[in-house]
Amino acid sequence: MSACKLVVANWKMHGSLESCHQWMQQMSTYDLSGCDVALCAPSVYLTTLVQAAQGTPVRIGAEDVNENAQGAFTGEISAGMLADIGCHLVIVGHSERRTMYGDTDERVALKAQAALSCALAPIVCVGETLQERQAGQTMEVVTSQLQAVIDLIGVQGLSCAVLAYEPVWAIGTGLSATPEQAQEVHAALRAFVAKYDAQVADQLRILYGGSVKPGNAAELFAQPDIDGGLIGGASLKAEDFWGICQAAKNV
Numbered sequence: 001m002s003a004c005k006l007v008v009a010n011w012k013m014h015g016s017l018e019s020c021h022q023w024m025q026q027m028s029t030y031d032l033s034g035c036d037v038a039l040c041a042p043s044v045y046l047t048t049l050v051q052a053a054q055g056t057p058v059r060i061g062a063e064d065v066n067e068n069a070q071g072a073f074t075g076e077i078s079a080g081m082l083a084d085i086g087c088h089l090v091i092v093g094h095s096e097r098r099t100m101y102g103d104t105d106e107r108v109a110l111k112a113q114a115a116l117s118c119a120l121a122p123i124v125c126v127g128e129t130l131q132e133r134q135a136g137q138t139m140e141v142v143t144s145q146l147q148a149v150i151d152l153i154g155v156q157g158l159s160c161a162v163l164a165y166e167p168v169w170a171i172g173t174g175l176s177a178t179p180e181q182a183q184e185v186h187a188a189l190r191a192f193v194a195k196y197d198a199q200v201a202d203q204l205r206i207l208y209g210g211s212v213k214p215g216n217a218a219e220l221f222a223q224p225d226i227d228g229g230l231i232g233g234a235s236l237k238a239e240d241f242w243g244i245c246q247a248a249k250n251v
């Protein structure tokens with residue numbers, strides 16, 4: 001496990017030019033040493049954010065990427081373009097993309113591969129629905145989502161990637177997984193990777209996402225297999241996000 005936690009903001013379809021500047025300005029006043037921090041934001045703001053993040057430790061990333069290198073894909077953005085403007089990472093397979101925009105396990109794997117080919121770290125999201133959890137299928141669902149990625153990029157590919165466990169029922173609902181529920185899945189995911197390569201598994205950062213707030217971050221981050229968080233709603237205000245970073249620093 002990585003010594004230092006990683007806390008990633010996921011703004012989703014929120015923000016404005018003004019909020020980009022304000023958020024970065026406020027973050028620049030905090031002491032972010034002791035944790036790694038990134039912000040994934042809508043594509044139109046990425047150039048602004050890359051510039052505003054200069055001189056701060058905050059890394060900038062996208063919320064999605066097309067799996068192709070280039071071509072006739074109107075409206076899409078390639079990994080090469082994201083790297084070109086100074087991004088360092090990209091979320092792939094967020095459950096909102098899977099459910100609303102038809103991203104299959106195979107497509108998510110292709111996106112992870114595209115990101116890696118441009119030296120972007122993919123944040124690969126996996127997670128079960130409430131129905132799947134209630135049917136006892138959590139491990140089966142998350143490991144098969146991960147399996148598709150390993151099948152394509154190989155376990156070594158994961159050494160440049162980040163994994164995020166985001167139970168769908170916890171995203172944006174205010175209903176976070178308990179630290180024990182999250183730990184159980186994180187440990188299972190790490191054990192799954194360890195069957196391929198123990199060192200990759202040990203060094204893989206597995207983030208938890210789903211209603212993380214300043215008030216519950218510390219107990220989640222205290223779990224041995226939780227290496228940080230992917231933060232939606234609570235990342236929009238720099239103050240709240242900082243509260244979560246503080247919890248990551250203090251573990």
Ligand code: PGA
Pocket residue numbers: 010166170171172173174209210211212230231232233234
């Ligand atoms: P949330 O979203 O923190 O608002 O639950 C997390 C995510 O979707 O990444």
